[in-house]
Amino acid sequence: MARVWATSSHSGTELLMLLAIADFSDDDGRAYPAVGTLAKKCRMTDRNARLILTKLRDSKELVVRFGEGPKGANQYLIANPLKGASPLKNSSALKHVSFTPEAGFREPLKPASANTSVNRQQPSEGKKRRSRSVEKTFAEWIDVVRASGEKPISDYFTVWDYCEGIGLPAEFVELAWLKFRDRYSSDENFKGKKYADWRRAFLNAVKDNWFKLWYRNGDAFLLTTAGQQAELETRGGE
Structure with missing residues (x-):
């Protein structure tokens, strides 16, 4: 200090x-x-x-x-x-997590094997199994996040940096999160959906405006009818 x-x-x-x-x-x-x-x-x-x-x-x-x-x-x-x-001490004790290219981070480098194949087009079966094994439902992922002491989206700087960069109001992002959360936690058609990276999925939902909550009018973003309805529902729930 x-x-x-x-x-x-x-x-x-x-x-x-x-x-x-x-x-x-x-x-x-x-x-x-x-x-x-x-x-x-x-x-x-x-x-x-x-x-x-x-x-x-x-x-x-x-x-x-x-x-x-x-x-x-x-x-x-x-x-x-x-x-x-300063370089971190005892960094080998840390558990490194793979991040997606979209989030702006590369996967940790691994030592190359002497028998490494030049053809890298097809991932190995072992890698496929590992990828599938980390996929979770929304409810399972939320449990992991809560156990870590974090919040699902507040601690995800990538989505906030993106929205700040394009001028999308934080209030609109929060509306999108509520719709996203309700879909994957309450809708029977989506509760079983699994992702390996739920934060990335939410970033995609914001980028592609999955819930049609806003539209761009010149340099500003405005709420659509669906967005206004979502805002009213949020106020009614407070």
């Missing part, structure tokens, strides 16, 4: 967030708090916490490794702005 005070170029809420993360850090400088936990500690909303975390990442003072913490939690590492991020 003393290093944050001494070296950070930030002030105000950004500095407060760095200090909060430092307070959670272990001896190797790693921290695994959920966005909601950081928001509560800093006395702010989850949305503001996400925005501040994005600013800290962009400033290179915070490194976020998605899903590399215990039970798939995000891992945070405060970088020294004068030296950059």
Whole structure:
């Protein structure tokens, strides 16, 4: 924490967030708090916490490794702005998770075998079985997320970065999440659906506007009739 005070170029809420993360850090400088936990500690909303975390990442003072913490939690590492991020100690003890190209991360590199085939067009049967084995229903995935102490979407920076980039209001994303959640948790036609990466599935739902909740009008996004109805249903449920 003393290093944050001494070296950070930030002030105000950004500095407060760095200090909060430092307070959670272990001896190797790693921290695994959920966005909601950081928001509560800093006395702010989850949305503001996400925005501040994005600013800290962009400033290179915070490194976020998605899903590399215990039970798939995000891992945070405060970088020294004068030296950059320090290498993690005992990194072999961490469980590495494969991420999709769409999320902006590559799968961990593996040592090449002496008998590696040049033809890589067809995945092995073992790899196919492993891919199928990690697929979960929405209910199963939610249980895993809750066990990690995270929130399903609040901790998924990829979707928020995408929406900020195109100017899609956060309120619209939250409406899409409610429709997405209800479909896969309550609709008998979809409850049995399985995905290996439910967050990526939700990102696709936002990108392709699966629920037809909004449309673009010039530089702005507006709610469709379906979107307005979803908003009314949300207010009625509060």
